[in-house]
Amino acid sequence: YDDGQAQSGQVERHDDATTLARRILMHVPVAAYYPNNFAKSQYLEWNSRHAGHNEDFSSCNGFDCPFWLESPGIGSPTTEWCWAGSFFWHLKKCLQYKAGKSIVIQVQVGAELGEGQVIEGRMAEHLGIKLVRIHCPEKFHRDNAKLITQQLGDAGILIWNGASSYFTAKEHPD
Numbered sequence: 001y002d003d004g005q006a007q008s009g010q011v012e013r014h015d016d017a018t019t020l021a022r023r024i025l026m027h028v029p030v031a032a033y034y035p036n037n038f039a040k041s042q043y044l045e046w047n048s049r050h051a052g053h054n055e056d057f058s059s060c061n062g063f064d065c066p067f068w069l070e071s072p073g074i075g076s077p078t079t080e081w082c083w084a085g086s087f088f089w090h091l092k093k094c095l096q097y098k099a100g101k102s103i104v105i106q107v108q109v110g111a112e113l114g115e116g117q118v119i120e121g122r123m124a125e126h127l128g129i130k131l132v133r134i135h136c137p138e139k140f141h142r143d144n145a146k147l148i149t150q151q152l153g154d155a156g157i158l159i160w161n162g163a164s165s166y167f168t169a170k171e172h173p174d
Contacts, residue, residue, distance in 0.1 A: 017136040054082035058115040062088025062123045102129045
């Protein structure tokens with residue numbers, strides 16, 4: 001999942017919408033890839049087989065990434081890969097291992113998606129992966145945790161037990 005903030009340099013380390021969503025999802029037994037943990041594309045200007053590729057962070061769709069096209073399914077992305085190729089590789093792995101249970105979760109802060117989130121949406125659509133968009137009107141707001149939990153519940157991803165823990169919809173005792 002991605003909030004569209006990391007690539008734009010707007011990440012802060014407080015209880016912002018992304019941190020809250022991440023904390024909530026950490027309490028649910030699911031496998032998740034959080035792309036903002038990884039620095040990609042720092043080698044694109046030099047020392048790269050594809051120097052200059054995706055320097056603007058928005059000209060690659062992942063499925064058309066030269067790094068991906070050179071080695072689809074072989075090995076794993078390196079720091080040489082652009083973020084989009086790496087993200088696409090992870091989506092393909094998710095699809096390979098979880099098939100129809102694969103989900104892309106995006107936290108949209110404000111009225112607009114980040115450029116990277118638009119591209120992630122194209123990747124999910126290209127692969128037929130369900131896209132769930134969680135909307136928070138502001139990056140920092142006292143109701144963000146409630147909004148995120150409610151929207152994840154509405155999407156059938158988790159159910160809050162009303163006390164201190166969460167369940168995936170599949171685990172809930174009904």
